[in-house]
Amino acid sequence: MTSLPETTEKKLGLVIDLDTCVGCHACVISCKGWNTENYGAPLADVDAYGKNPEGTFLNRVHSYEVTPKQGTPQVVHFPKSCLHCEDAPCVTVCPTGASYKRSEDGIVLVNESDCIGCGLCAWACPYGAREMDAVEKVMKKCTLCVDRIYNENLEPEDQIPSCVRTCPAGARHFGDFNDPKSHVSQLVSDRGGIDLMPEQKTKPVNKYLPPRQKDTLDEIDILAPLLKPVAEEPNTFIGWINKQLDKI
Amino acid sequence: MHPSPSVIIFTSLSGLGFGLLVFLGLQMPDVMGFFSFIFFTIGFGLAVGGLLASTFHLGRPERSLKAFKQWRSSWLSREAISAVFTLSVMAVYAVGRIFFDYDIRVLGIVGSIMSLLTVFTTSMIYAQLKSIPRWNTNLTPAYFLSLSLAGGALLAGQVKFCFFLLIISGFVQLLVWVKGDKALALSGTTIGSGTGLGVIGQVRAFEPPHTGTNYLLKEFVHIVGRKHSAKLRIISLILMIGTPILLLSLSFSHLLAALAVISHISGLFISRWLFFAEAEHVVGLYYGKR
Numbered sequence: 152m153t154s155l156p157e158t159t160e161k162k163l164g165l166v167i168d169l170d171t172c173v174g175c176h177a178c179v180i181s182c183k184g185w186n187t188e189n190y191g192a193p194l195a196d197v198d199a200y201g202k203n204p205e206g207t208f209l210n211r212v213h214s215y216e217v218t219p220k221q222g223t224p225q226v227v228h229f230p231k232s233c234l235h236c237e238d239a240p241c242v243t244v245c246p247t248g249a250s251y252k253r254s255e256d257g258i259v260l261v262n263e264s265d266c267i268g269c270g271l272c273a274w275a276c277p278y279g280a281r282e283m284d285a286v287e288k289v290m291k292k293c294t295l296c297v298d299r300i301y302n303e304n305l306e307p308e309d310q311i312p313s314c315v316r317t318c319p320a321g322a323r324h325f326g327d328f329n330d331p332k333s334h335v336s337q338l339v340s341d342r343g344g345i346d347l348m349p350e351q352k353t354k355p356v357n358k359y360l361p362p363r364q365k366d367t368l369d370e371i372d373i374l375a376p377l378l379k380p381v382a383e384e385p386n387t388f389i390g391w392i393n394k395q396l397d398k399i
Numbered sequence: 400m401h402p403s404p405s406v407i408i409f410t411s412l413s414g415l416g417f418g419l420l421v422f423l424g425l426q427m428p429d430v431m432g433f434f435s436f437i438f439f440t441i442g443f444g445l446a447v448g449g450l451l452a453s454t455f456h457l458g459r460p461e462r463s464l465k466a467f468k469q470w471r472s473s474w475l476s477r478e479a480i481s482a483v484f485t486l487s488v489m490a491v492y493a494v495g496r497i498f499f500d501y502d503i504r505v506l507g508i509v510g511s512i513m514s515l516l517t518v519f520t521t522s523m524i525y526a527q528l529k530s531i532p533r534w535n536t537n538l539t540p541a542y543f544l545s546l547s548l549a550g551g552a553l554l555a556g557q558v559k560f561c562f563f564l565l566i567i568s569g570f571v572q573l574l575v576w577v578k579g580d581k582a583l584a585l586s587g588t589t590i591g592s593g594t595g596l597g598v599i600g601q602v603r604a605f606e607p608p609h610t611g612t613n614y615l616l617k618e619f620v621h622i623v624g625r626k627h628s629a630k631l632r633i634i635s636l637i638l639m640i641g642t643p644i645l646l647l648s649l650s651f652s653h654l655l656a657a658l659a660v661i662s663h664i665s666g667l668f669i670s671r672w673l674f675f676a677e678a679e680h681v682v683g684l685y686y687g688k689r
Contacts, residue, residue, distance in 0.1 A: 154472045169596075179608070204611050211608035213685055215590075219600035226605055229594055231685065240529065246466035246476035265465055268458020271475055273618065274400075277530040277588065279682035282614040288458030345595040348681070350587040351529050359595050 155242055159257035162328040163295055164235050164356035165315065166335045166344060170363045171322035174214055174228030178314035178323060182210040182232070182293075185313035190298040191263055195286035207284045209233070209293045210314055217362075227362055230323070232314070233280035233293035234347065234355035235259050241272035241281060241292075250290070256327075257356060258297055263289045277351045300325075328356055400531065401621050402675035405455040410521060411671045413449025413482070414543060415664070416442050417514040418551025420489050424511030427557050431500045439493040441554060443486065450482055474527055478520035485513035518547040532586035533579040533678045538571065542674075545571045546639075546667060553663055556656065558647055569640035572670060576632060583679045583689065590684045604687025619680035620688050628677055631669055639666025 186209055187193040196206035210232035218224040235252075239259050242250050249265035250272050252258070261272075261281075266289040273281040273290060281292045296312035299305060309316060315323040326335035335358075338344065344358030419442040422428075423435075430438065454460045467483075469476040492506040522543035525534040549564035590604065591597020643659040679689045 176608075205609075205613050207614065208609075213594075213604065213608050214606035215594055215596060216603045216605040217596045217599045217601065218603070224600075227594070227596055229596075231608075243472040244475065244524075244527065246469050246473045246479065247462070248465075248469050265462070266459065267462045267466055269456065269466070269475065270458070270618065271524065273614070274680070275528055275530055277681045278593075279615040279619070279685060283458060283618075285614070347595055348588055348592050350592060351681070361595055361599070 155237075155239060155252055156254035156257075159237075159252070159254050160329070161256040162237075162356055163256045163258060163300070163326070164328055164335070164358070165232075165295075165312070166324040166326075166338050166358050166360060167230055168322040168324070168338075168342075168360040169227050169229060170342075170360060171320050172212075172228040172230060173320050173322070174212055174226075175319065176212050177317050177319060178230055179208060179210050179212055181313045181317035183208055185296065185299070186291075186294070190294060192284060192287035192289060192291070194291060195284050197285050205285075207282045207291050209280075209282070209291060222365065222367070225362065225365065230314075231278060231280070232357075233259060233295075234278060234353070234357040235293075235295065237354035237356060238352060240275040240277075240351075240353060244271045244275045246271070258295045259292070260294055260297065261290050261292055263287070266290050277348050277353065278355075295325075328358075400675045400678040400680055401618050402672045403456060405452050407668060407671045407675065409449045409453035409456070410543070410674075411449070411664070411667050412445045412452065413521065414518055414547040415550040415554065415667070416445025416447070416449060417482075417485070417518050418547035418549070419554040420446065420485070420514040420551070421511050421548065422551050422555035422557055422560075424489065424492065424507040424509075424514065426502065426507065427555055427560075431496055433497075435493070435496045438555070439489075439497065442489075443493075446482070446486060474520055474523040478517065478524060481513060481517040481520050485510060485517050488513060515544065515547075518543055529586075530682070531678050531680050532582040532588070535586075536578065536582065538575050538578060541571050542568075542575050546670075550663060550667065553643060553656075553660055558651065561647060562644060565640050565644055569636060572636065572640070575674075579677065583681075586681070588681045588684065590687065593681065593684050604685070607686055615682055616686065620683040620686060621676050622688060625677055628673060631673055635666045635669035635673065637666070638662045639670055642666075 183194055194207040198204050210230060213229045213231060215227050215229055216224050217227055235257055239252055242252050242259060247265045247267055249262045251260060268283060268288045270283055273283060281290050284291045299312060300310055302310060311325045315325045324335050324338060326333040328336055330336060339358045342360040344360050346355050347359060423438055423442055454463055457463060466476055466479045470480050488506055489510040492503055492510050495501045495503045519540055522540040526539035529535050545568035549568045552561040552564050589597060590602045594602055596602045642662040646655045646659040649655060683689050
């Protein structure tokens with residue numbers, strides 16, 4: 152049934168730290184790799200080595216420039232994937248029941264063998280988290296690496312989503328938001344984690360930690376005014392040649 | 400939104416077809432036998448043709464029967480069920496009128512109401528989407544229903560109803576455009592709320608996540624076609640509303656009526672093209688586009 156569960160036992164999701172993300176796109180690549188080689192239809196590329204390559208990705212990193220009223224602009228790297236919303240509009244619009252939200256852990260998934268590829272779930276998602284695969288013609292989305300997080304064949308440290316495991320900066324965190332003591336809940340309360348597009352009333356599970364306020368430097372170096380200026384005119388032989396050449 | 404031909408044809412033709420069935424179910428025109436056959440053929444042809452066109456929009460049309468399952472939550476599923484139910488009821492009603500000269504009154508009335516309901520479910524597929532502020536309004540069902548009824552009245556040859564309904568749909572169409580142009584701004588969704596960075600300052604898309612295009616940009620970000628929207632709006636209004644009113648008020652002849660129908664359908668296609676092409680999906684904001 153594509154009705155949403157009233158509550159979920161666990162509320163698994165990600166915290167993405169915009170202060171820490173360096174925009175390396177490693178999460179994008181590891182996501183593409185894992186989800187092409189494992190569960191579900193592979194994430195296809197079209198014209199991969201040609202003039203206009205494009206492909207299906209479940210996670211993409213945008214970069215934004217923010218200009219505050221005072222101070223200098225800053226660039227913020229912004230990874231975006233499915234937010235596994237509590238009121239997921241992509242689930243209720245699905246005519247076949249292929250799109251569903253699990254009551255045990257809140258993960259939003261697509262049953263690919265039931266998907267008719269109508270695209271309405273992607274229309275309903277304000278975040279652009281769903282992409283229709285150009286080859287399989289079914290809707291693809293982040294599974295929160297459901298085939299990793301419960302996979303006991305993997306080492307314990309690998310039983311987290313691929314993007315989180317890969318992030319070299321530690322900008323991505325995975326956990327249960329229903330547990331107030333969890334790492335992710337703590338991060339959200341300590342750092343003021345926010346929802347994307349709260350006015351769309353989707354109640355996203357994934358939270359974003361805004362960049363910390365930049366400190367300001369009043370004086371670069373208090374000793375600087377006391378230092379002798381560097382000689383502007385070089386006194387060397389090369390300097391002499393330079394002068395002579397200028398005269399010609 | 401990408402104005403894909405399959406959805407434009409689907410919504411326009413099935414709207415006209417079900418609009419005609421509304422009138423046929425109410426004995427307008429009150430004809431039996433062969434003439435009734437012609438009217439029902441046009442009605443069914445448009446409605447079924449439109450519905451078939453919609454399956455071209457599917458990635459996996461061979462699985463389309465699965466779409467009848469989720470009527471509890473999904474407007475698309477409700478539409479599928481409603482359309483099939485309506486066509487079945489109307490088919491029995493049509494057989495009665497065409498072959499037996501018999502009017503099964505209750506089926507006609509039920510079919511009529513269900514035809515209208517089917518158009519309503521179609522409109523709700525679009526009106527339910529918060530992610531597309533221009534569509535997320537009561538005006539969307541009003542737009543679909545008024546045009547379906549006006550077109551139906553025109554095809555059914557109900558001139559008096561047609562005048563009245565065309566004027567109403569022209570008015571609704573104008574409202575759709577005027578209000579629609581402000582919808583995205585009023586929705587409160589911006590690049591600032593989308594990234595959560597708006598609290599810090601002015602946000603600008605600095606670098607897209609990929610050098611090429613992708614499904615999202617192709618499906619949801621359609622900017623090129625909006626260039627001529629003002630001209631197309633005027634052309635659409637003239638063809639869809641103005642010309643049919645003028646032609647019908649001259650004097651009644653089959654030639655004038657046929658011209659009125661052709662003009663109306665051409666205008667309707669332009670209006671529906673604009674409905675999709677002008678709709679801004681908020682995901683475009685992430686790409687610094689609208």
